[in-house]
Amino acid sequence: MPHILVIEDDEITAREIVLELAAHGISADRVHDGQQGFQRALEPHYDAITLDLMLPGMDGLTLVKQLRERGIATPVLMISALGDVDERVRGLRAGGDDYLTKPFAPDEMAARIEVLLRRHQQQHPAQTKLRVADLELDVITRTARRGSRELTLLPTEYRLLEFLMRYPGQVLTRAMIFESVWGLRFDPGTNLIDVHIARLRRKVDNEGEPPIIRTVRGSGYRLG
Structure with a gap:
């Protein structure tokens, strides 16, 4: 299921977007200000973003420009009020992928998001073989190897390792892992991730091999 970030400060508009996306089989998280939206947009598990231009904390143009400067290629549908033609053009030049004016038909918004998702998938096809150091995972055969030995993974361990x-090299928080691997909202009181990481680490990091799954204290985990 595609996962969308909705950055919108108007409660009614945000609710319309989230409900319409859900009707199209697309899940969405919503934040109401630009600064928080920017931090969430840095997370790797969003497939697209709807972005209001006029936001508290950080405006939409600045937000998308900073995302592109950091190499974040997540497609962005910019949303603006009628009459902001110059702002929309500037937004597309800053790195937005499409724009929509308010008021808009919710089904048109969802259709535009679906187009962005398809276009992004065509431009950035999913890798079928992932490699980090001497660790390799084949997403077609769903097999994993480290060096010359094959790893026997349970389904959840496989999904965790693939994520x-x-x-690679990026610190992934427990919340990001929980939402992406288990598809659930993160519960700070659970040790589920730590248990599965420990099991996966025992299979991936044999004695005598350099550890490849690393704990980043207070933050999460990093591979490589």
């Missing part, structure tokens, strides 16, 4: 390997 880690898609973002």
Whole structure:
């Protein structure tokens, strides 16, 4: 299921966007200000973003420009009020992928998001083989190897390893892992992730091999 970030400070508009996306089989998280939206947009598990231009904290133009400067290629649908033609053009030049004016038909918004998702998938096809150091994962055969030995992974361990390997060197928080691997909202009181990481680490990091799954204290985990 595609996962969208909705950055919108108007409660009614945000609710319309989230409900319409859900009707199209697309899940969405919503934040109401630009600064928080920017921090969430840095997370790797969003497939697209709807972005209001006029936001508290950080305006939409600044937000999308800073995302592109950091190499974040997540497609962005910019949303603006009628009459902001110059702002929309500036937004597309800053790195937005499409724009929509308020008021808009919710089904048109969802259709534009679906187009952005398809276009992004065509431009950035998913890798079928992931490699980090001597660790390799084949997403077609769903097999994993470290060096010359094959790893026997349970389904959740496989999903966890695949998620880690898609973002090598990047610190992935427990919330990001929980939402992406289990598809659930993160519960700070659970040790589920730590248990599965420990099991996966025992299979991936044999004695005598350099550890490849690393704990980043207070933050999460990093591969490589």
